[in-house]
Structure formats: C-alpha cells, structure tokens
Amino acid sequence: MRDSRLATSRGEAVVSPLSGLTGAEVTGVDISQPLSPEDLQTIGEALLRWKVVFFRDQTLDHSSQIVFGRQFGELTYSHPHDDDPPCGFPEIYVVDRRREQFGIRPEEATRIPKYHDSNDWHTDMTFLVNPPNGSILRADVVPPYGGDTMFTNLVAAYNALADPVQRLLESLRAEHFTGARYNLRERSKTFEANVGKTRLVAHHPVVRVHPRTGEKALFVNPGFTDRILDVSPLESRWILEFLFDHISRPEFTVRFKWAPGSVAFWDNRATAHLPPQDLEQVDGSERVFYRVTLVGQIPVGPDGRESELIEGAPFLAAPVLTN
Numbered sequence: 001m002r003d004s005r006l007a008t009s010r011g012e013a014v015v016s017p018l019s020g021l022t023g024a025e026v027t028g029v030d031i032s033q034p035l036s037p038e039d040l041q042t043i044g045e046a047l048l049r050w051k052v053v054f055f056r057d058q059t060l061d062h063s064s065q066i067v068f069g070r071q072f073g074e075l076t077y078s079h080p081h082d083d084d085p086p087c088g089f090p091e092i093y094v095v096d097r098r099r100e101q102f103g104i105r106p107e108e109a110t111r112i113p114k115y116h117d118s119n120d121w122h123t124d125m126t127f128l129v130n131p132p133n134g135s136i137l138r139a140d141v142v143p144p145y146g147g148d149t150m151f152t153n154l155v156a157a158y159n160a161l162a163d164p165v166q167r168l169l170e171s172l173r174a175e176h177f178t179g180a181r182y183n184l185r186e187r188s189k190t191f192e193a194n195v196g197k198t199r200l201v202a203h204h205p206v207v208r209v210h211p212r213t214g215e216k217a218l219f220v221n222p223g224f225t226d227r228i229l230d231v232s233p234l235e236s237r238w239i240l241e242f243l244f245d246h247i248s249r250p251e252f253t254v255r256f257k258w259a260p261g262s263v264a265f266w267d268n269r270a271t272a273h274l275p276p277q278d279l280e281q282v283d284g285s286e287r288v289f290y291r292v293t294l295v296g297q298i299p300v301g302p303d304g305r306e307s308e309l310i311e312g313a314p315f316l317a318a319p320v321l322t323n
Helices: 039-048 062-070 153-158 165-168 189-197 235-247
Strands: 016-017 026-027 051-054 094-098 133-143 149-153 173-177 200-203 207-209 216-218 223-229 253-256 263-267 271-274 290-295 308-311
Touching: 026 039, 039 051, 039 263, 051 165, 051 253, 062 133, 062 290, 133 235, 149 153, 153 216, 153 235, 165 189, 165 207, 165 216, 200 207, 216 235, 223 235
Parallel strands: 026 051
Antiparallel strands: 016 026, 051 263, 094 290, 133 263, 133 290, 149 253, 149 271, 173 200, 173 223, 200 308, 207 216
C-alpha cells in the first residue's frame, strides 16, 4: 500500500489526504455505479491508510448505497435499536434529528437529549461482541450551516503513547454496553425500559489489533465504554478519563463539512467520531442522513485473546434481497 501524502490513484479514483494523519477525499469516481477493480482497490487502500474517506456530489439512493457497501463486505441490519428502516431496505439506518430514538414519548423528549444531537465521541456499536468493520453515511438533507462530523484516528492515538503506557493498556480489558453514555444523566423510565429490552454488553481489549493491517488501535470510547475490568472504580475512572481526552486530541482528527450528496466511509476498527454538537443552535433546521454498516469481526487483543459476549447476540448480516 502506498504511503504518500500526495494525491494518489490507480484507476479513475484520486485520493487526496485532508490532514496529517486522518481522512482523505476521493474524487473522479461515481460510487452509484459498480466500481472497477482498480477503483475498488484504491478506495480500500485509502480507507486502511487514512481511516476515513469522503466523497462529494454523489447521487446515491437506498439501492445504490447498499450496492456500494456490499462491494466491501456483508451489510448488517439497520441498527440493533431501530425497528423502522425504510420499507424494503432493512440495511438502511435513518439518521434524522427529528426522530425520537428508543421509543421516548414526546412528553419525555425535553428531559432526555435527542440521540443524534447528544452523542459523545464513539466507535459504532462497541457494545456488540462483533462491532461493525465500517460504516457508510450519505447526506440527504443538510442544514444551511453547522452539523459537521469529526473523526479521530485510534491507531495514531495508540502510537503517540509512551511504551510503558502502551504495555499497561495492552494488558487491560473494558466493558462496553448500550446505555453507558447515559450513566451520569437523568434517565426516563421509558428509555430504561427500551434499553433493557435489547441490552447488549461485551468485554473488549483496550487495545485491539487491526485484522487487515496488524496495527494496534485504542478501543475505548466515551459513548459505550463503561469501565475497565479488574481494577478499582477509581482506577477505572482515571484510565478512561485519560484515554477519552487523549483520543480526541486535535492532531488525530479531521472535521468534515457536509453537503447534499456527500458520503463518508470510515473504518470502525480504527476510528471514533463525534456527531454534530451545534444543531440546537441552527433554528428549525433538518438533517437527514442514511447509513449502511459492514458486518464486523470479533476484536482480538495483542495477546491473541478475543472479545467476549456478555449479554445479547452478535450482529448478523442482513439478507440479500433479489427481484
């Protein structure tokens, strides 16, 4: 794989890095059409190198987004908490700030921040024993301003740590579960009841080995990591607070400004991302995006030990529907 900071291409697709460590824009290719082998290789290599790649001015619909995603692996059902994907498209997860997630009633909405407006930094669905390999998000309705997404490179964050700290973290495991981000917030009985119905818990290594590149990446996030196992609560809090601050350091990140037709494709094994934090300040705006998600493997730590399923079940592939 090429390790150039200049624009590179192998077919029609051209890859242009956007920051020193994270993110690249891919131009010269229409991803609504099947990719050539050369473009598929170029995009795949760019994703492994830069952890997230962006496309602009694309004309995807639900069907072509699914076809694009399947060129990189099997797709999951829309989301473990989403029972209302678009009709006929079980792979599509709708990201709409107007929706009330987890069955929260309108009268409860003022007490609990909306799901997509209140997320912290997170890696998608690490409460699963097999978190997704990657996600592909396309923008449909975009606010006139605001609504940017940030991504951070968890391999770069690991590499920036001193050797003794790396060795300590490689020996640790952490618990991830669905409701972790709400531990210190007021919860409604409705929210608790809905999370309880589909409670998902997994124990993961704090450092995972990327199955394709062999790189080591930090594997904790404020959204879903609840505690470090086999240490005291105080020690767990110290370690997690340090890591949550560390992974969001600016030098590891890239910020993406959306427009209709923009697409982001991130490697969920090596990134975390921060959803928009400013939508409450954009009066009356709508923001509607659509996501497909690649089925993931069970993470493995540097010691060769796999993640463990504690509650719930692995996230399986959606069926391939044919006419």
